[in-house]
Each structure stands twice: as structure tokens, then as C-alpha cells.
Amino acid sequence: MAKKTLNVALVGYGFMGRAHSNAFLQAGRFFDLPYQIVLQGACARKKDRIEVFAANWGYASAETDWRRLVDRKDIDLIDIASPNDTHAEIAIAAAQAGKMVLCEKPLGRNASEAEAMTEAVEAAKVPNMVWYNYRRVPAVMLIKHLLDSGRFGKIFHYRAKFLQDWTISAALPQGGEGLWRLDVSIAGSGVTGDLLAHAIDTALWLNGPIAEVSAMTHNLTGQVEPVGIDDASAFLARFRNGSLATFEATRYARGHKALYTLEINGEHASAAWDLHDLHRIQFFDHRDEGGLRGWRNIHVTDGEHPYMKHWWVPGLQIGYEHTFTHQVADFLDALGQGNAAAPTFRDALETDRVTDAVLASAKNHSWEKIR
Amino acid sequence: MAKKTLNVALVGYGFMGRAHSNAFLQAGRFFDLPYQIVLQGACARKKDRIEVFAANWGYASAETDWRRLVDRKDIDLIDIASPNDTHAEIAIAAAQAGKMVLCEKPLGRNASEAEAMTEAVEAAKVPNMVWYNYRRVPAVMLIKHLLDSGRFGKIFHYRAKFLQDWTISAALPQGGEGLWRLDVSIAGSGVTGDLLAHAIDTALWLNGPIAEVSAMTHNLTGQVEPVGIDDASAFLARFRNGSLATFEATRYARGHKALYTLEINGEHASAAWDLHDLHRIQFFDHRDEGGLRGWRNIHVTDGEHPYMKHWWVPGLQIGYEHTFTHQVADFLDALGQGNAAAPTFRDALETDRVTDAVLASAKNHSWEKIR
Amino acid sequence: MAKKTLNVALVGYGFMGRAHSNAFLQAGRFFDLPYQIVLQGACARKKDRIEVFAANWGYASAETDWRRLVDRKDIDLIDIASPNDTHAEIAIAAAQAGKMVLCEKPLGRNASEAEAMTEAVEAAKVPNMVWYNYRRVPAVMLIKHLLDSGRFGKIFHYRAKFLQDWTISAALPQGGEGLWRLDVSIAGSGVTGDLLAHAIDTALWLNGPIAEVSAMTHNLTGQVEPVGIDDASAFLARFRNGSLATFEATRYARGHKALYTLEINGEHASAAWDLHDLHRIQFFDHRDEGGLRGWRNIHVTDGEHPYMKHWWVPGLQIGYEHTFTHQVADFLDALGQGNAAAPTFRDALETDRVTDAVLASAKNHSWEKIR
């Protein structure tokens, strides 16, 4: 039986442009999917760059104006992997043109942008999804399954950190080529939108809504010209389920490359994960026999673990990139069944509401409730 | 040359009474000290208990009223290891009687008590010290030495946690035999004074004064009768040196027995430690050769490491109990040289000021500055 | 500039067939290579299976007789990923037809087969390589670079293990679909050729030739019918450089999925690696400052680490599969420069000589010298 084709166009050619492209190519090789992706076009302002990129990844065409993609009839889905300040305009136009829309995170630079985007895709009734890729690490998905099974009981604590050190001491300019993440007018915020947003998305998904936050942010770069970027951001939170949480993100934690960690403590069980060994979870079950209780170091590479039967054999881990591959596979599966694949724009809007509250709390020195 | 004797009396016979007694006996066996400790008396209200205790540890006498110890001429030093609500009265009386005073932590149930105690020992000019024992873990002392050597550069971040799970789900009464830590009128507070106080003492010592805090506390026991105890307490902090911090303590973190962890991130280096493997530090030095940078897992058991030449051979670790042994050794060494051994009452008062601010912040939903 | 094309055909469609195919497709996306691979044909005896396989991976044709591939003029390179008993016949025919030959490990079922294969490719002067993929784990390659830099000094010890548990208690038939690794007539040996061969290849590459071995092997399956397969194999070895070694492989080590570990101890430095966290090495340098010596936990994901600048950003690891991708990239780079890419058939022959000696030693209860 011939598969239906899905014609995809990409905006952006950076780190995320590569990650999405790879996922579009790999998903069908390892998963049996209801659609065959066709890479119809790639778009960026710089003609020479996007032509090289399109050739490398096998896109059939290269464009320099994303409005061309919106207008083309041979494109079903537009994937946005360009800087944050372009998300809203492209997504809204694409939705209005009836295209499916995938968008790199954070959805908007703030909740206001994200709301307009969410309204646009919902008004147009187009399938949509945001690339909060860490949900699809097999180990993180395993934690989700364990939580859903009810074996944790009441949740008491959640804690997450995302620690990096790449901006310390560097004579980093404000923004600039490849550094738009350091330019607040483009990025919206610093680590709050870049790193904390990941931690918040996972937390909302695993532990439900956050009720209120108290935050602090700081600019540690010591640049003469104020850049408006938060290099470090931390907050206390209460979830609606009564659990207490601490969150922290920074680019000034010497020795950590991309150490996203999370831990959840329940009445009966606890689990922890970190991105530096993304194929493992630590799991503690108080119902284990007394003297033999311990944190189980689970190497999430067995066929019965989420996603893993599609890959190699037990013990052989897969890489970061396949969080995106899994997201493509899940999106296509859901599409085939007429369902939405999470996180939708509406899901991701919640994360923008929390990051807005974090930034407001830090500015106002107050506890802020999430709308 | 005959050593001078130091006549010691102890108040209390619980967990800390055992730990202090063991330290008094062991210090002289492993360290060459200027004083020989003589265990003159042990005191507690329950006669049968204290007699058994005194016999086991070799105290020459057993008393049931601590005022007797204060009056006795054959006692040079009174060590307070009884519940928190007794610290101030005993310490002040002992100081006024000209005794040296050692006091288990926290110094007072609040800063007000701690101030009165500090004034008493300073007015009496008696040597004094508080048992914040974790400073004397060899691995923690190594971090202190590394910080003092200047190799971290500017400090950006500090984070500490003290996670336990022993009060979850237990049908725990309010206070009661062996459970005074759960009675706010005796303990002063819950995990804030019990666990966070340790984390704060170490932090102030390693990273200097804290300027302000924003905290949340919570009672998770779900007891019908309100116990006033914080089972979980977390706070954000800014140190005076500009670094940002997160602190958390809880008795509701399933899977953790006594997981006190700390990490400090500087411009050039970072270090981390945890109590579950108390003989190790993790140390990262950015000045290591590029491709070979990594966290060094240092097994702090070599002769050149703090305190360790007094014990066994490299690779063989010592236990928790010798944090107290080291504190006795340092106190006697300092005494022989006419110096104070840290933390003094004045040092420990600072910790009570921070815990007061934490409790006030949690109550007021506000950032609180430390006096 | 248009790249030259390299027309590739694959024999086999199992675990290794997938791994090789993926590598052929991925190498060019992430590495700038002098050749563009074209997947011309895939071959296996089962027509339905190979047609599905060829369609999935994009092979232009499906064949059921490998001799057809040897005869076709539109094929430059034949890659052998079929069971061990087919390696020699196919490789020799392909070489005689002037094709480049890649062969899955072990090269032959024994050194005699491997010698004939080596002679064939050398006589035909065709580029050739064996898929001992673990050499191209970035972390393992980093150890090789460190050794080559001379910083270890004289080598004293080498130890390697490859521990699995997948054949315990299973009612496993002798051989059968997907289980040819348990059939000695096809596989040549059990864990000796399957797992120890990997450990030996890496060891010879890192530490030079092995002089002599004393081995034991065992069949633990407890099957009524003798299967001739070694389920466990261990040996002592002396390398020609004077260092001492222990090697062990088993499929009966409960709790281990594919735990290939290696460690090398030198006069000045040591390094260790394991497959369950394949992106890390542990590195100890005795020339570090005394009290700060420790095993450095190096997360081999920086741009300056082997291969890693081609992938994502620091902290984000890649998967097992890219050991093959790297091998394709290195092969094409070498081909472009007219060089051989290691391990060649001649290199891999040495491993077969060691595994032969291991099996002989186990049988004869003797120390065996390597020819």
C-alpha cells in the first residue's frame, strides 16, 4: 500500500534546522508511519547558505522569503526553526494559509505572542506542535509512563536545573551571527526562555499546572552595554497538586555543558534523569523489600522501553537527535489517526505563561500567580 | 611531658550525646593534642538512662540536673547536646560560671536566643564553639582550602540541598520520646533549623554572608493537629559577593536518607560534595587542557588531604563520626594556642539570622534582607 | 564541484545490515566527504525480506544471490553483513572481481579463513576494511589520541570485559532464525568471536600485539544437545610491550546488557571507558597536583573531541549507530587520499589469530603464543 505523502517546508538552517531535517529523514527509516515525508523546500534570508543547506539535506528547493512557502500549493506543513522573533508572524501566516505548523520552542517571545499564535492555529483548525523535544527522550517518557501508572502516589517535590557554562568569560557581543540567543529583542529573554522553558514544559507535562512562583534573575556577563539578557534564572514554585519545586537555569555554572536534570519525589516512589546520560533514569520504589531499597539505575535501551524497539539491541543507546525523530514519528502517527500530538501550541502557551510570571516575579520581587 | 587535662561534662545522651562522647574519646588517640580530656560528668533528667550512658562512655559521674555541672569546680567545659529549647539557659549559666561552652546546633531556637547566648560567652570571655560538624568532613575542608587558594575566581552560584524521607507516611506523633525534632516549641522550627541550618553554616563559611532570601516552607505531614513544623523549606538567596543560590531541605524526598549536597560554581572552577559519599569531592578546573576537562572524582583519603594523615592509608575512608573527632581536635589545638575554634557562637548566630529570615520570608511572601 | 559517486551493494539485512545502511546514508549529511555514496543494491536469500529492506533504506535494487552483485559492473564496493560462515566466500569473490570489500567482524570464522580473505584483497589490491566499529566511538578515539601523545608512559595493565545476559534461562534453540550467533558451524565460536573479538581488536589497536594467552571457555546453556558454543570466555594475556591483561566475555552476566568495558593503566596515566555510557571516558593523570588528583569524568561531546564538531553542541551525545557513520566517513576520506582505513583485513586477521589462540588454550589447558 502506497503511503500518503506529506510535503514539508522548513524555515531556518541553524542548529534546530539541522535537527529537524535529520528527524524528517530518519523517522520513516525506523518507524512504520502512515505518511512519507517529502522535503519540498527550505528557506532563509541568505541565499548561499540556504542553497548549501537544502542540497545537503535533500530539500527540493531553496527559498529566501518564507512568504513564498506560505503561498506555495505544494506544501502541506511549515516548520519554523528560525530565531524566536520570527515565530509569531510566520506561524500565523502559515495557519491562515491552511498549512500545518510546527514551531521550535519557545512558542512566542512572551505569552501574548503565544496566545495570538495559538488562536491562529485553532481558528484555522490546522495540526500544530511545538518542538519541546525532551519529552521524547525514552527515559523521560518512561518516567511519564510510571507517573501515569499511579505508582508514585501523592507528589511532594519537583526539582529541575539546566546548567551550562558557555557564556562565561567569553568576550561575547550582544547578539550577532549565531548569537541571537544573547539578544533580548530577538530571543525575548535569556536562559528563562531558552533553558527554563524546557524544564517548565517537562514539569507541566509530568506534574500538572504551576500555581505560583517566586523568581530571581541576573545578568552576569558584566558587559558595559546592558543586554537585557538573564544569564541565570531561578525560581521557587508551588504546583496546583500541592507539591513544592525549585527550578534553576544558568549559563554560568562552570563545568556543566548542557546539564538538564529533573527529579520528582512522590509518596511511594521517586525518579530522576539528566541530559548528560539521557538514556538512564534513577528510580526508587519504597515498596521494594526493606533492606534492598535503592535507586535503580535503569538503562533505558530495552525493547519494552518507550521507542526503543525501533532501534538497536539492549545496551546500545541512541543519541540526542532522536528526540526529534520520535517527535516526527508521533506527529505522523497522530495525524494518521486524526489526533493532535503534544505539545500543541496551546500546551506550549502554558510554558510561556510561566516564563512570563518568572520574569515578572524577578522584576517585582514578588510571588506571581500563573493565570 | 604530661599533658594538661581538660575536664568535660556533657548534657544530653541522645544521638548527639553519643557522637560527642565518641569524639572526646577518639580525638586523643589519633591526634597529638595539647590537652587530655577527662570525662567528668554526664547529665540528663532520667536517672536510669544517664547512668547507663555514663557507664558506657566512661564518664566519672552521672547527674540529673545540669545546674550541678555548672556549680562543680572540677569541670572546665560544658557541652550541650540536649534539645534545642535547653540550649540558651544552660549555655548562659555555664558561661556566667566561667565554663567553656560547646553547643550542639542550631545555637538558639531563633536569633534572639542566639544573641543572648553569644553575648554571655563573650562577656564571660570563655572559649566556645558550635557543633556544625560538616565543616570538618575532610572533603568539605578540602573545598574550603581550594576556595581560599583563590583558584575559583569570582563565584557565580551556590546550591545546597538536605533531603530526607523519614517522616513520610509515618503515624508520627507531635514530639514525644526521641521525636522532639517534630515539636516546634522544643525545636524552634522543622527542617529549617534542623537541616537547612547545616547547609547555611557551610555556605556562609565557604561563600561569605547572604544578603537576602525569598523562601517557602510547608507542612506536609497532614496531621489533624497543626504541629507548626516545616517539613520542607526552600529559598532563593543572593550572597553579598553577588552570587546566586538555591537552598532546599525536606523530610519528604522519597529515596534520600540524609542527602546533604552542596555545589559551588566559580569563574574558573567548580566543586561539589554530598554526604552519602562524604569522602569524595567532584572538582572541575576550566584551566585543565581543553579536551581533557572533566569533573575530577577525588577520593579524599590521602595523607596530604585535610585530617587524613592521622587515620589509615590512601583509599580507606573514615566515617561520619569523625567530623566530631576533628572538631574536638581543632578545638583543643586552638585552645592550646589561645585561639578560638570556628564556628564560635558568634559565627553560629549568623546562621540563626538567616533561618529567621527564611521563616519570615515564607510567612510574609516577601524577600527578606539579612540583618 | 560535483563529488565522485561510490556505488555500494550490501549483503545481509539483519542488525548489521541496518547499521551499515544507516551509516551509508548519514555519513554524507554530517561530514564533508570526497565521495557521494549511491546505494545500488541489497542482497539476501529471502526475496520478500530483502525487497522490504531495500525499499526502506533506499537501495536501487534487491538481489537474492550475492554472485549477481559481484558480477554487476555498476557496483564499486561490496559490504558483507551476512552471517560469519559467508564472509570468506563472498569477500574472496568480490576481491577477485575487483570490488572494494567491507566485511562485518569477525573477519573469518578462524584465522585460516581470515588469511585467505586477506590474501585475496591484497592480491587484488582492493580497498578493504572490517567493521570493528568501537574504535570510532569518540571517547575510545580520544583514548587512542591520548596514548599516541605518549602521556601514559610505560603501560602496565590492560583489562577488558564484554558482559551480556541475554541467553540466560531462555529456551534457546541451537541457531535458528536470528539466532545464528548460537550455532557454532555458522558463527565459528560463541562469545569469543562475537564479543571478545571486539575487545581484542580495540586492545591490539591501543596497546599493540599480544604475545601469549591462557584461556578458559565454558558452555553454560545446559542444553541437552551440545551446541559447541562458548557462552563465557576469559583469558590472561601478556602483551609484547610487557603489560599484563585480563579479558572476559560472557552472555551469562545477569544485569549487563552490552557492557563492553576497557581500562588501561600506564606509568603516568590511566583511562577507562564503557559502552553503557559510550560518550564518556574516565581519565587519571598522576601529574595533576597532588591533593587534587582524581579520575576525570570527561563528557566527550565538545567540538575539540574526535568527530564531535560534526554533530550537535557540547553536552549532547550521539548514539551507538554513529560508530558506523564515522567508519564510513573515515573510509571515504582515506579512499580520497589513496590511503587504507583501519582496521584493514590484515589488521583484523590479527584478532582472529588471538581468538584462535584463546580457543586452543581453553581446549589444551595451556598457554598459547600468538603467531
Next chain:
Amino acid sequence: MAKKTLNVALVGYGFMGRAHSNAFLQAGRFFDLPYQIVLQGACARKKDRIEVFAANWGYASAETDWRRLVDRKDIDLIDIASPNDTHAEIAIAAAQAGKMVLCEKPLGRNASEAEAMTEAVEAAKVPNMVWYNYRRVPAVMLIKHLLDSGRFGKIFHYRAKFLQDWTISAALPQGGEGLWRLDVSIAGSGVTGDLLAHAIDTALWLNGPIAEVSAMTHNLTGQVEPVGIDDASAFLARFRNGSLATFEATRYARGHKALYTLEINGEHASAAWDLHDLHRIQFFDHRDEGGLRGWRNIHVTDGEHPYMKHWWVPGLQIGYEHTFTHQVADFLDALGQGNAAAPTFRDALETDRVTDAVLASAKNHSWEKIR
């Protein structure tokens, strides 16, 4: 009820003399024992040394000739902590004088000495024990209990290593003050008797008798004058229960201080332990729910763990030294009940038989059966 006293005399004042003395003093403080130890005498040839030692540890007298201890009526038990070449003569004389005898390991320099010693204590019917202290690490004892409970099923593999690096590159003389372990005439052998003996004792206790061994030993010191000491020793073994094993000990493993590790793999479960974190075991149980199987990291510090109710609270570890404390406690408990405490001389003789076979195998290049 007054306790019976047990009058103890010690021969030796080195590392082990301190460890035994500390254990004699500490056991009664933490364990409720049927005997009160009285330290009657300490003995060594150097008068000034032994007098300082005796004063420090509270021995009532200092002797310079061990025969004096054997003759004294006020001594019940003689503990031998002097170099290996003195064990046999002292032990035999003490036994013949009707004293209980404790002896540091290895029992004899070889099995012949050990046999004579065993015959002597058995002929005299005196209680006796050898200080293979690692059996009494709580974590190791927990593994023993797990094995005895039958939950491992059939045992397939055992592996142990004892890795050190303290003799590398040092300009170490042959023997000399504090270095008798490097003098073969005194020590009997190098790492085989010093380190492997520990590994063998634990293995025999946990996994039963060893049937045969194939070994290699090596002198790596590179001294001009042959010292006869094995700096490295490794062997393959088959246990009588059919399991296969590898053992290795060396003083040339750069980066390792005293890394004694052991692992046992059974049909249903596996366990591992190492001396550098002596309070933990790793435990894997295949009967855990499929997707949640993992190695449990068990922090052996709970009241229900072996020995631990006598110490502090969960999470707080004890040190190396209390392996000896536990051995004293167990010896006195057994004595009170008229039982023998393991390992007796006869138990320890088995270890000497294995080390003899190891040395013979290494010399003869043969497999050697254990008598």
C-alpha cells in the same frame, strides 16, 4: 550484671596494630557484648616505639619479647599483628600455652606454615580467628545474606580485583622500615598474599571452594636486584559450583588507591561492591518488573542492614576501621556462646592453599588444582 573480662595482648604496633587496638576499644562502646576487653600488654622489639604505642592506646604494659606474653598468666588472648614471617612461631607458641589466638592475614607465608598453625590451635582447642576484615563490611555482609537466602539461583561468574598504585616509580628499597611487604622473605609473596588473599577469602566465603586456577604474576618494579615480589598477580579460576572467575591484584594500576572490587552473577540476581565506597552495594534482581530492572544502588546504612543499628542514623556511613570493630564484636559474641567466629585458622588455611596454587601456576605455566 558484671561482664567477664578478657585480657588481651597485642604483638605489633603498625597499621594493623592500630586498627586492632581501636577495635578492641570501640567494640564495647557500640555493641552489648558478653566480655569486657582489658588491654593488658603490647609487644614489639623496639622499646621506645612500643611504650609510646601502649600509652596511646591504653595498654597496661609494654613488652619487647612476645614470649613474655605467652608466659604471662594474666593474658587470655594473643593477637598477632606483626609481619608475616612471625605469625607461625608466635601463634603456635601461644596456642601451646593455652591462649586464644587472633592472627592478622595471611595466616602463614604459605599453606605449609598455615597448616602447622591450624594444627596447633586445634590441638590446643583454643578459640582462634584470622583478621580477614572485609567480610564484616556491612555491605559485604549484606551480599552474604542475600546469597544465603538463595535469591541468586545458580552462580555463573565471580570476579574480583584489588588495585593499588603506591609502588609505581618510587625508588623503593627491598623491604626496610615499614616496607616489609616488599621483602619476599618476610611477606612470603607480594600482592598475592597481601591483596589477592583478601579477595580469595571473601570469594571462598561467598561462593564456596575453588577447584583450579591458571595464574600469571609479574615483577614490575624494575629493580636491579631481584626482590622476588609479585607486583601484579592475576588468575582464572573455576569454582567447585561450576562458576567461572577472574581475579587480579596489582600495585601498578595508576589511579587506584585500594580499589578492592567484587561482583557475583547468578541466574536471577547479581551484586557488586567496591572498597572505595564501602557502604554501598549494587544489586540487580531479574525478577523485578521488566521495564524497571536496574542495578539498585543500596546505601547500606539503615538499621535493618547488618551491624548498622549499632551506629548512627540512615545515610550516615561508618569507616573502614569498623570492619575490625565488628570482628571483635562477633568474636566476643561467639565466645560467649561457645562458638567459633569465622574465619578460623582452618578457614584461612584454605586461602593460603589457593595462593600457593596461584604462585605455582604462575611459575609452572600450568593449571593447578587446589588440594
